[in-house]
Amino acid sequence: MRRVVIIGGGAIGSAIAYFLTKDPEAEPFEVTVVERDFSYKQASSALSASSIRQQFSTAINIEMSLYGIDFFRHLGETLRVGDDVPDIGLVEPGYLYLASPAGVDVLRENHAMQKAHAVDVALMTAEELKARFPWISTEGVELASLGLSGEGWYDGYSLLQAFRKKAASQGARYVQAHATGLRRKGSSVTGVQLDKGETLEADIVVNAAGAWAAKVAEWAGIDLPVRGRRRSVFSFSCPEALPGCPLVIDTSGIWLRPEGRQFICGFAPSADQDPDDAPLDVEYGAFDELIWPALAERIPAFEAIRMTGAWAGYYEMNLFDHNAILGLHPDCDNLYFANGFSGHGLQQCPAAGRGIAELIRFGEYRSLDLSPVSFARILENKPLLEKNVI
Template sequence: MTHGDVAIVGGGAIGSSIAFHLVGDAVFAGRVTVVERDPGYRQASSALSASSIRQQFSTPLNIHLSRYGVEFLRRAPDLLGVDLALNEMGYLFLADAGGEAMLRANNALQRAEGCAVELVPPAGLAKRFPWISTDGLALASLGTANEGWFDGPSLTMSLRRAARERGAVYIADEAVGLGPHRVDLRTNGRLEAETIVIAAGAWSAGVAALARIALPVEPRRRSVFVFDVREAPGPTPVTIDPSGVWFRPEGRFYIAGTTPAEGNDPAGAPLEVQHQEWDEMVWPALAARVPAFEAAKVVNAWAGYYEYNTFDQNGIVGRHPEIGSIIFATGFSGHGLQQSPAIGRAVAELIVHGSYQTLDLLPFGYERISAGRPIRELSVV
């Protein structure tokens, strides 16, 4: 075992970002090995995400993580040699009377953190976006900068490619054993390293369990529907309806989805599109909110996993309090892809320098779980 060697279990956006930032640190002198059991990323959250980025969170740390993320996306041509097609059309959160107070509270926090967001009353909303129906709305919050969508799969693959070009080694294998300074692989024997990073996304709890560590992270299925309309309504931000249904443009089409109905969101459900969600939940909300969507026609759909932190819907990042050689980077509950650049930078700093250098992620540490101190993210989409 060479001093400073790092093994990362999980080679999606988070794991590859950690590898990229590690091998790019001039102080780091070890080797980086990334273990990925699904090298084609057929079930990876990174590849099946809706690939959006926002600042409108209720947790300041999430705001700052995504703020670095959008800066990284803008600089991707220089950092990764690829244009990630960042489209900064913003996010539009809609609230009815029951959600107005929370929207105002979130907006106040976001503005205090320097976010470019503004509250828009129904009359102003109708003027700015004449395609939208304001029936039942009390208020909206619009992000006017640093929000939108991008090419998520390209981000993951570019981070992977750049990390490998800098010297990181990727192994197509599965972790079947885990302990201090070791990862036992199904086909490649034992991998030894000074530091083990669990960045296995929706499957992180299973990896942690190999070391008898309880991790409150579950794979939750989310369906995304691609639909066409006869006539595009006009410039459209990522829009979140009070019903929980979201939608945004995707090329000449649109995509939409929602949180499954209560009782229909089991952990580890098969990656099968839940078409009844379109019929019973998504389309009715779209048709009511955007008259032009009444004649929407589904042309494609996919399902992806959401690494859901059942404890407080925020990321779990940092060293295990008792097994210091194990570091977590998981549980981001739907916003891991957009925050992967900042998480990669932070975990690399923790490994190389012994502490966070640019953004303090200690509040997202594992200790809050055992202590029962949740940091609730209220703006989960």
């Protein structure tokens, strides 16, 4: 039986563990997931805004998220363990992208790409936008794009736990330990070293270490362009309800969405304010200085909001082209990568999990071809740039 050790037991590592152990008819694997913190305090999967969209600019991201929404819709049945039917609270009010005159061409290009993949999305003029969402100000908005179905949000922590419980029920073993190194022989990895001095023997190793993945790659002498980039999320209450409110991406780049009876929102810091691996301290100043003024301008009811909480987590940012890096590196025979999702990894965990499991089992992708996000593009210096990174 081939022994697979997965470093990182977040949504990505747990989805891979689930898909590897799912089929009792197929070749069995002995799967061990090494996770240093079972409370997932710093894991992106637990600190995520946990939303899903198909409004991407690249075909591969659209396809991965189309599979993601289909998986999420049936997740209760697929990941049930006996009578325990997981519920991730999926809702589908859509994403609403707002474009200024300068952003119209890109929005139209993206729309054409999305329509070619049968995404249920519609362009709206400012007048149509106002008629549908009377609470929004259309000042500076030339065109908008609304997901009519298949886009929304869910609970990321429940998603991670659902994958983990199901994988464990199928035989995956979770070990709480810090992986500290790889034992190597030639161009292969033969074991994963743990902080307690133990080494887990391995025929196959998977790097699913999220924002910390570059360290794991370094142990195999591989330069992985993935860094932790802090993102702060703020929750706030508003005295007025906003009927039908989707996840809104303002022309300023600031996003917001309902969360129960409240709202959450966030922003992308400018490049010079976005260091690698900054401590996970919330950037409180940004709320008053940047976010609130922009929100109140876009949605006048937000003049009267009150911040109720905040947290910060890492995007595992692929600095090369803001897309996932999946599969083997040519310099190492049996170390698989599932990294660099750059803020859209939770919705892609079903597709990435299934894809990596196929690659390990069959040596090729059998369902969705994920080779556009392989290492090859980095080595050939051909970026697959995703324009819609929020």
